[in-house]
Amino acid sequence: MEAFRALKSRNFRLFFSGQSISLIGTWMQKTAVCWLVYRLTNSALLLGVVSFVSLIPSLLLSPYAGSYIERHNRYRLLIITQVVSLLQALALALLILFKYYNIPAIIFLSLVQGVINAFDVTCRQSLMVDMVTDREDLPNAIALNSTMANFARIAGPALAGILLSAFGEDVCFLLNFLSYLPVLLSLFLMKLQLPEIVKSERSIWSELNEGFHYVSENKDIASLLLMLTASSLLVIPFNTLMPLFAKEIFQGNAKTFSWFESAAGLGSIFSAIYMARLKAGKDMVKILITASLVFSLSVLLLAYASWLPLALVFMALSGVGMMAQTASINTYIQTHAAPGMRARAISYYIMAYQGIIPIGSLLTGVVAQYLGPRLTVFLAGICGTVATAIFVNYRKKQFPPVADTSSKPATGSVFS
Known part of the structure; x- marks a missing residue:
């Protein structure tokens, strides 16, 4: 089928199958951590802190990770990050299994996972182009990767909700540890032909500076x-x-909370399927603008929804918009960045996405302490709408329709 054409590539097929299982475990753990922290503390601020420490390393380390990855074998690095992730998951599972409900320890292990992810996500995204045999299948591979991630976002919280109610948090953490075994197996079965690593004579800081100038000077x-x-x-x-x-x-x-996560995941997977079915040449900027509006307006409506089923519908729509927004940007960067700058450009995508979210999560937690959750979510929707309007105005000024090349991938060029 056209929507699954990237699965023709054996390496991507192995990656897809292994990651599908691992990501379900990741979302089970994420749901269990959030519920456990809130159950123990009843603190919106601490929820923000946990999200902050798990993602802030992406802000601080992603540019360095991009330059580091370009200097080393990405396949070996990916195996290393997965092994270390497995050990982190085991430590967290043992902590909860022995009922050692220590919030600082949970926060520390979340920070460790954040450091791992700063390298792991950039490595996986930059390796994607080497997993597909046909370069034209790359946008489809990115979309399928998003589909896989968002299916896990449905299945993981839904399964976690059942397990949390029936057995408690420890089972979720243990299953996440076990979920790393299939992805490691799939990586060991891959046969990748990576370009030879050319040892650079320049310092990694020089390359960091070069990557920053490339991204900042490329207005597109x-x-x-x-x-x-x-x-x-x-x-x-x-x-x-x-x-x-x-x-x-x-x-x-806990089951009600899992419904919110699953609703967002359901919307995201529908959006991901749409992205996967797109043919080459689609205008990703137009998709981005539409997705951003859907995302912002659905968050606005969610803020004051008083009926649970309606709130879940708006949550699902937020998943549609958020997934299409991030996937369109990821695809655009991977298909337009210069080959020698791709990993570094992707690292800035990871920084702008996963690196900024923790600051936002902490800010959201603080604001919610004073304004309450409904008004805080409403303000988030307003901010998204205003940001989209500013973006549209900027693009119109910088890239008039006659000069817009957003639907034409750069020749020779090729998102987590």
Whole structure:
């Protein structure tokens, strides 16, 4: 089928199958951590802190990770990050299994996972082009990767909700540890032909500076990264408050919280399927603008929804918009960045996405302490709408329609 054409590539097929299982475990753990922290502390601020420490390393380390990865064998680095992730998951599982409910320890292990992810996500995204045999299948591979991630976002929280109610948090953490075994097996079975690593005579700091200048001077890519930064800071972190919506506003439990996560994942997977079916040459900037509006407006409507099923519908729509927004930017960068700058450009995408979210999560937690969850989410929707309007105005001035090349991938060029 056209929507699954990237699976013709054996290496990507192996990666896809292994990651599918691992990501379900990751989302189970993420759901369990959020619920456990809120159950123990009843603190919106601490929820923000946990999200902050798990993602802030992406802000601080992603540019360095991009330059580091370009100097080393990305396949070996990916195996190393997965092994270290497995050990981190084991440590967290043992902590909870022995009922050692220590919030500082949970925060520390979340920080460790954040450091790993700063390298792991950039490495996986930059390796994607080497997993597909046909370069034209790369956008499809990126979309399928997003589909896989968002299917896990449905299955993981849904399964976690059942397990949390029936057995408690420890089972979720143990299953996440076991979920790393299939992805490691799939990596060992791959047969990748990577380009030879040319040892650079320049320092890694020189390459960092070069990458920054490339991204900042490329107004096309820079505008998309700024849009993503605004969304990551002001809009995406609204989901940090979903445990409060589930428990305080809708008088629910862990299963209710898992419904919110699964609803967002369901919307995301529909969006990902749409992205996977797109043919080459589609205008990713137009898709980005439409997705950003859908995302912002659905968050606005979610803020004051008083009926749980309606709130879940708006949550699903937020998943549609958020996934299409981030995937369109990822695809655009991977298909337009110069080959020698791709890993570094992707690292700035990771920084603008995962690196900024923790700051937004912390900010969201603080604001919610004073304004309450509903008004905080409403303000997030307003900010997203304003950011989209500013972005559209900027693109019109910088790239008039006659000069717009957003639908034409750069010749010789090729998102987590």
